[in-house]
Amino acid sequence: LETRVFFLSPAHVARLALPRVTPSLDERSVPWSVIHVEDGDEHKTMQQVERIVGELAEAGASRDTVAVTVGGGVTGDIGGFAASMYMRGLPFVQIPTSLLAQVDASIGGKVGVNHARAKNLVGATYQPHLVLTDPALLDTLPEREFSNGMAEAIKTAIVGDPGLFERLAQTPGPVIDDVVAACVRVKARVVEGDPFERDSRRVLNLGHTLGHALEAALSYRGLPHGAAVGLGLLAAWRIAVARGVAEPVWLERTRELLGRFGLPTEAPAVDEASLRAALQLDKKRRAGGLTFVLPLRPGRVEIVDDVAERELVAALHD
Numbered sequence: 001l002e003t004r005v006f007f008l009s010p011a012h013v014a015r016l017a018l019p020r021v022t023p024s025l026d027e028r029s030v031p032w033s034v035i036h037v038e039d040g041d042e043h044k045t046m047q048q049v050e051r052i053v054g055e056l057a058e059a060g061a062s063r064d065t066v067a068v069t070v071g072g073g074v075t076g077d078i079g080g081f082a083a084s085m086y087m088r089g090l091p092f093v094q095i096p097t098s099l100l101a102q103v104d105a106s107i108g109g110k111v112g113v114n115h116a117r118a119k120n121l122v123g124a125t126y127q128p129h130l131v132l133t134d135p136a137l138l139d140t141l142p143e144r145e146f147s148n149g150m151a152e153a154i155k156t157a158i159v160g161d162p163g164l165f166e167r168l169a170q171t172p173g174p175v176i177d178d179v180v181a182a183c184v185r186v187k188a189r190v191v192e193g194d195p196f197e198r199d200s201r202r203v204l205n206l207g208h209t210l211g212h213a214l215e216a217a218l219s220y221r222g223l224p225h226g227a228a229v230g231l232g233l234l235a236a237w238r239i240a241v242a243r244g245v246a247e248p249v250w251l252e253r254t255r256e257l258l259g260r261f262g263l264p265t266e267a268p269a270v271d272e273a274s275l276r277a278a279l280q281l282d283k284k285r286r287a288g289g290l291t292f293v294l295p296l297r298p299g300r301v302e303i304v305d306d307v308a309e310r311e312l313v314a315a316l317h318d
């Protein structure tokens with residue numbers, strides 16, 4: 001049996017990225033083909049996994065097949081999930097091509113799809129054998145997607161890299177290779193300490209409790225994910241400042257950073273009942289209720305479980 005490679009990739013991303021990878025396969029006479037992945041979160045579905053599995057079977061993929069996802073976070077999540085299931089698991093490689101996927105989604109082994117009842121409801125922990133990250137692939141990324149990724153990069157700096165937080169604020173800012181490498185180091189370190197998300201890995205949820213609630217309250221149509229995370233970061237600082245555990249300067253500096261990378265700094269008007277309902281749902285999904293990641297200063301965060309709903313709602317605005 002010979003090794004074969006199946007690239008799982010949206011057609012337009014495959015056109016951009018594959019010419020960088022396939023020559024080395026051709027040199028070694030490794031056969032490869034491409035299975036199209038429809039990206040965008042509305043296509044992160046079980047039906048699409050089923051179609052991909054069908055195409056793998058149709059093409060005669062066997063245990064010697066390597067699945068290589070090439071795309072953003074949606075592609076990695078769907079493709080990795082299909083790879084985890086096909087014949088109980090194909091070896092799998094991630095080539096992330098969006099900033100969000102490079103700094104976050106490609107690291108940690110979480111794969112899966114959305115379900116009508118909740119985002120990311122169905123999935124697995126399935127580590128790739130290799131993550132190949134090339135920041136040059138980001139040259140073609142639309143501005144809006146770049147901002148989305150920067151929100152996660154700012155979060156990551158607050159969670160675990162005060163030096164990166166400083167460099168992001170400088171003029172000129174850091175080169176993108178530096179941002180990606182620094183974020184990968186932080187995420188890898190956090191994930192290694194808690195691969196199955198039982199405890200300490202939850203620090204990566206900084207800004208996401210309120211971010212998710214905002215997205216849900218606006219029916220996922222009002223705000224891009226990164227914008228919601230950014231507003232969630234500001235709210236987290238406000239709570240920490242109000243409790244006297246963080247200096248107001250970090251709130252201001254984070255606000256400046258968000259603005260600098262094209263992210264909103266003012267939360268939109270949102271129906272308070274919908275927001276509370278979304279927070280309640282979040283609470284129900286976790287054993288032990290709502291936990292909250294409180295930033296103390298860049299590089300230092302704390303997980304607490306005593307944040308009241310009204311404290312969260314109040315923190316959305318200055």
Ligand SMILES: NC(=O)c1ccc[n+]([C@@H]2O[C@H](COP(=O)([O-])OP(=O)(O)OC[C@H]3O[C@@H](n4cnc5c(N)ncnc54)[C@H](O)[C@@H]3O)[C@@H](O)[C@H]2O)c1
Pocket residue numbers: 010013016039040041044071072073074075077097098099100101104105106107108109110111120137138139140141142145148
């Ligand atoms: N597994 C994890 O740990 C993890 C972590 C964070 C987020 N996620 C998931 O990631 C998803 C979001 O990822 P995303 O923001 O990358 O979305 P995405 O995969 O939909 O990509 C965003 C857009 O960018 C385009 N794109 C990607 N690379 C490009 C390139 N090089 N040039 C031009 N266009 C390019 C895509 O075609 C798409 O239109 C969500 O579903 C989220 O749940 C997963």
